[in-house]
Amino acid sequence: MKSFKHFKIGFFLASRQIKNANLWVNILIVFIMTVTFLNLVFISGLLEGLVTGASNDSREHYSGDLIITPDENKINIKNTTRLEKEIESIPQIKNYSIRYLQASQIEADYSLFSRPNIEGNNTSGILTGVDFEKENQVTTLEDFIVEGEYVHENPQNKILIGSGLLAEYDSAIEGGSLEGVVVGDKVKITASGTPQEYTVSGILKAKLNQINNRVFIDKQQFISLTGRAPQLSDEIAITLLNPQELEETRNILSSSVKSSEAKIETWRESQGQFFEDLSTTFTILGAVIGAIGLAVASVTLFIVIFINAISRERYIGILKGIGVDSSIIKYSYVFQSIFYALIGSAIGLFLLYIFLVPYFDENPIDFPFSDGILDVTVTGVILRVLILFVSSVAAGFIPSHLIVKKNTIDSILGR
Amino acid sequence: MKNKKTILIAKNITKTYITGSVETKVLRGIDLEINEGEFVAITGRSGSGKSTLLYVLSLLDRPTSGEILFESCDTKTFSEKMDSYCRLHHFGFVFQDYALLPELTALENVTIPMMVQKDNWDDINDMGEKVLEQVGLKEKLKNYPSQLSGGEKQRVAVARAVVNNPKVLFADEPTANLDSKRSDEIIGLIAGLRKKGLTIVLVTHEKKYLQKTDRVIEISDGIIKKT
Numbered sequence: 001m002k003s004f005k006h007f008k009i010g011f012f013l014a015s016r017q018i019k020n021a022n023l024w025v026n027i028l029i030v031f032i033m034t035v036t037f038l039n040l041v042f043i044s045g046l047l048e049g050l051v052t053g054a055s056n057d058s059r060e061h062y063s064g065d066l067i068i069t070p071d072e073n074k075i076n077i078k079n080t081t082r083l084e085k086e087i088e089s090i091p092q093i094k095n096y097s098i099r100y101l102q103a104s105q106i107e108a109d110y111s112l113f114s115r116p117n118i119e120g121n122n123t124s125g126i127l128t129g130v131d132f133e134k135e136n137q138v139t140t141l142e143d144f145i146v147e148g149e150y151v152h153e154n155p156q157n158k159i160l161i162g163s164g165l166l167a168e169y170d171s172a173i174e175g176g177s178l179e180g181v182v183v184g185d186k187v188k189i190t191a192s193g194t195p196q197e198y199t200v201s202g203i204l205k206a207k208l209n210q211i212n213n214r215v216f217i218d219k220q221q222f223i224s225l226t227g228r229a230p231q232l233s234d235e236i237a238i239t240l241l242n243p244q245e246l247e248e249t250r251n252i253l254s255s256s257v258k259s260s261e262a263k264i265e266t267w268r269e270s271q272g273q274f275f276e277d278l279s280t281t282f283t284i285l286g287a288v289i290g291a292i293g294l295a296v297a298s299v300t301l302f303i304v305i306f307i308n309a310i311s312r313e314r315y316i317g318i319l320k321g322i323g324v325d326s327s328i329i330k331y332s333y334v335f336q337s338i339f340y341a342l343i344g345s346a347i348g349l350f351l352l353y354i355f356l357v358p359y360f361d362e363n364p365i366d367f368p369f370s371d372g373i374l375d376v377t378v379t380g381v382i383l384r385v386l387i388l389f390v391s392s393v394a395a396g397f398i399p400s401h402l403i404v405k406k407n408t409i410d411s412i413l414g415r
Numbered sequence: 416m417k418n419k420k421t422i423l424i425a426k427n428i429t430k431t432y433i434t435g436s437v438e439t440k441v442l443r444g445i446d447l448e449i450n451e452g453e454f455v456a457i458t459g460r461s462g463s464g465k466s467t468l469l470y471v472l473s474l475l476d477r478p479t480s481g482e483i484l485f486e487s488c489d490t491k492t493f494s495e496k497m498d499s500y501c502r503l504h505h506f507g508f509v510f511q512d513y514a515l516l517p518e519l520t521a522l523e524n525v526t527i528p529m530m531v532q533k534d535n536w537d538d539i540n541d542m543g544e545k546v547l548e549q550v551g552l553k554e555k556l557k558n559y560p561s562q563l564s565g566g567e568k569q570r571v572a573v574a575r576a577v578v579n580n581p582k583v584l585f586a587d588e589p590t591a592n593l594d595s596k597r598s599d600e601i602i603g604l605i606a607g608l609r610k611k612g613l614t615i616v617l618v619t620h621e622k623k624y625l626q627k628t629d630r631v632i633e634i635s636d637g638i639i640k641k642t
Contacts, residue, residue, distance in 0.1 A: 009530050020518035020559075318514045321475055322575065323503020324531050325496070409476040412514065 009324070010331025017312075017332065018339055026340075029304055033344020033388070034351070036297030040384040041352060043293070044286025045376040049360070051279040054207070054370035058275075059267040061139045062210045064096070064237035065246055066253075067270045068262050076232035077262040083236070086256040092240050092249045095137040099235040100129035100222050104191040106165060106215060108181045123177050125165045127191050128214045129222025138237045141204065144211055148183030148202030155218035159187070159198040163205035164212030189215065192226045207370055290384070298391040301340065305333055306399035316403055317411025326404045330397060337396025338389065345385045352376065419450040422582060422614050423472055428481035430467050430637075441467045442478070443637035451582070454606065454615045456625050459634035466587055468634065469618045473506055473585040474498045486582075503532055507576030509605070511588040513568040515560040521547060521571045522556040528579045546574045550604060566597030573604055583614040590621060602627060 018026065059065070070077050077083065080098060087096050104127035107120055132151045136142050141160075142150040151158045163169035167179040181187060185200050198221075204211050223230055240249055246266050257264045268275075309316065319329055357374050365372035403411070430442040441464045449455050449472075459465045470476040472483060474490055483490045485501065493501065508514070515524050526543040533539060547556055550570040560568055569589055576584055586605055590598035602624045605615060617628065625631045633641040 005531075005534060009527075012530070016516075016518045016523070314514075315516050318510075318516065319527075320499065321502065321508055321514070322528050323499050323501075323506075324527065325499060328531065407476065409470045412475070412510070 003327075006325060006328045007331055009328045011335050013319075013328070013332035014335035014339065018336060021308075025304075029301070029340045030343050030347065032297060032300050032304075033340050033392070034347045035344075036293055037345045037348030037384065037388055038351065038356075039293035039297075040290040040388065041348070041376055041381060042356065042374070043289045044283065044380070045374045046360075046365070046372060047282040047286040047289075048279065049373040049375035050367055050370055051275060051282050052375040053364065053367075053373050055268075055271060055275050055279075057207055057370055058210075058271055061141070061144070061206060062208055062237065063265075063267045063270045064138050064239040065243050065267055066238040066240070066250060066264055067267070068236040068238070068253075068257055068260075068264045069270075070234065071261045071263050074261045076234060077236065077260050078231060079260045080231050080233040080236075083256055083260050083262075086253065087236070087238065090249060090252055092242065092245050092252075094239045094241045095134065096236055096238045097130055097135040097138040098219070098233045099135075099237070100219060100226075100228055100232075101234040102127045102129075102191045102222070102226050102228065104189050104215065106161070106178060107188045107190070108178045108185060110188050121179055121181075123165050125162065126214045127189060127222065127226075128216050129219040129226075129228075130216055131219050132216070135216070138239050139211075141211070141216070144204045144206040145202045146205040148200065151201050151216075151218070155221065157196075157198050157221070158201040158218070159189070160202045160204050160216040161187070161200055162212040162214050162216075163203055164209065165215065166203065169203070169205060170212070189217075189225070192228075194225055194227070196225050207368070294387060294391055297388075298395045301337060301392055301395035302399060305337055305396050306402075308336075309333060309399045309403040313403055313406070313411050314414055316400075317406075317408050317413075320404070320408045321412055329404050330400045333400035334393055334396040337392040341388050341392035345388055349381065349385075352381070419452055421448050422451045422486060423447075423449040423616075424482075424484040425468075425472060426482040426484070428468070428471055428478045428483070430464070430471060430476070431479045441637050442471070445481070445634075445637075445639055447472075447632065447639065447642075449583075449614060449616065451614055452609065452612050453630065454609050454628045455617070456628040456631045457616065457618045457634060458620055458622075458625060458631055459640075460620070463634045464637040465618045465620075465634045469585055469587050469616060472616060473508065473583075474501055475508075503528060504579065505582045507579070507581040507584040509569070509572050509576050509584070509586040509589045511591040513560070513565075513572045513592075515568055515571055515575075517560050520557050520559055521552060521563065521567075521574075524560070524571055525575045525578050528575060532579050543574075543578065546578050547571070550574045564597075565593050566600060569593060569597070569601050570604065573601065577608060577613070581613070583616060584608060586615065586617045588618055588620070590619065590624070598624075 068077060084098060087093055103124065105122060105124055107122035109121045132155060136150065146163065151160060165177055166181055167177040170177060181200060183200050183202060186197050187200060188195050188197050206212060222228065240246065250264050253264055316329055320326065357376060360374040425445050425447040428442050428445040429440065432439045432441060445468060457465045457468060471478045519527065522540065522543050525547055526539045529539040529542060530536060544556060547553060550573055552567060552570055555563060555567060563571065589601050589605065593601060605617065606627045609615060630642065632639055
């Protein structure tokens with residue numbers, strides 16, 4: 001009861017001090033708290049958004065919701081036709097794409113370089129045999145055409161080439177890259193020892209190596225070139241009607257997948273430990289940067305409250321002198337800090353959800369390996385509001401405690 | 416007067432301030448008794464130690480040595496909280512520069528001690544208004560200290576000092592910042608409180624107000640010269 005009364009009086013004194021404080025000082029403190037809150041949320045959100053963006057890209061444009069790949073120590077997925085029938089029979093599955101992969105040599109300007117002593121214009125890449133329509137349904141591959149056009153019909157002798165294999169787009173690729181290749185050029189692809197000439201229909205550029213470093217070709221053309229049995233595929237990417245039914249669908253497919261000497265992974269599992277490690281690293285990095293920002297803001301708030309308390313030392317002394325309990329005076333300063341922290345957080349939340357998140361969703365930052373979005377979760381935001389709350393309580397309590405501890409008459413007389 | 420109960424006793428009080436290597440003995444052994452309902456003036460030259468004695472008697476400061484007994488209780492054993500409790504419930508203060516809180520209105524300045532003392536706040540505004548009315552500030556309840564004259568501020572300070580019905584009122588040169596007319600009014604106001612049985616300890620160096628008191632204690636160089 002007594003404590004509650006002390007809270008009430010502390011709140012009353014705090015409200016009067018804030019109400020009668022200099023408007024610009026109030027605005028400045030609230031601004032500092034807003035910036036601190038955004039710093040806490042924004043930096044970590046952006047760093048986590050980098051990983052989330054890359055992870056989302058991988059799911060949406062490579063693995064789908066589920067991906068089937070050869071089992072450990074196996075080269076290919078066996079019994080692909082039977083597996084495909086099984087996949088088609090499952091109602092939860094929305095789309096799927098079977099991929100055949102083969103290391104290949106891609107050569108341009110081969111007539112010119114067929115002369116002795118002249119180094120060829122060639123590179124190596126993964127030749128990927130797909131059904132172009134099905135692949136597009138699963139990964140929206142067509143969205144990544146930066147030059148030329150997607151292969152919708154008459155796929156004979158047409159390829160889509162990833163920008164990572166072209167010097168104009170990526171000169172840093174190991175093992176060289178093709179120079180001067182444009183849409184409509186003819187290139188020679190050699191896989192399993194057999195060379196074949198193809199026309200570049202389009203150039204693909206994405207933030208995924210699985211697109212940039214591959215050459216896409218019609219499945220039948222792939223089989224014809226490599227002599228691969230259609231039963232032996234390398235990847236089957238699957239999207240679901242309801243992505244929540246991952247485990248259920250995996251369980252349905254698991255026996256067929258096992259008999260095909262393959263394994264089925266969710267999109268997250270397929271990304272492996274690397275993404276999790278990266279996410280953890282960026283989370284730690286965000287937390288460290290956020291903590292520094294928080295420390296700076298806490299010290300700033302501490303200084304502001306301390307200066308406020310020092311400048312009001314005489315009034316603190318008067319309150320003590322007329323018998324106001326020290327705890328009431330401390331509460332009044334803590335309430336002031338909490339007020340600034342809550343107002344700062346509220347404005348920060350408003351800016352975050354009304355402006356920043358929608359803005360970065362619409363205009364992601366163009367990082368080399370992903371589109372940087374602002375990845376903020378409700379839990380994360382609540383946690384950061386609480387962190388700011390706790391640090392502001394400390395920033396309000398400590399200075400007021402130091403001033404209140406002083407001798408009463410010394411405070412009143414300003415000694 | 417002799418039949419009255421002694422409310423405050425000071426026994427061999429000393430107070431020494433140490434600043435660096437400089438030691439200043441402000442009070443050098445004060446013995447004093449103040450009776451219930453008595454109006455006592457403490458006077459002396461500037462620097463004589465009269466204000467320091469008031470601070471020590473009112474538990475705003477601790478003596479370096481000696482004892483202060485309030486209603487026979489040795490205050491040496493009091494904790495800081497107990498000092499605070501005593502100041503809230505039993506003492507009232509009027510300082511020479513009013514010591515009002517600038518962000519509170521006249522009424523809020525007066526009601527603050529009541530808010531701390533009482534659990535039920537229903538009547539405190541009415542009680543605050545009543546006390547302010549008694550000191551002639553009925554029309555200035557909502558005014559902030561910056562909107563009041565010096566005399567009005569000191570009236571608010573007197574109202575705040577007596578609102579909790581203290582046993583002792585300590586006034587430290589309450590007329591120091593006021594003109595003659597306002598000073599007379601404030602001393603009249605304080606002296607009038609005796610009728611309610613209040614014990615008053617007034618520090619002043621103005622001789623004309625000494626005759627209104629029951630007893631004058633003159634201090635010089637930290638000791639009582641005359642009582």
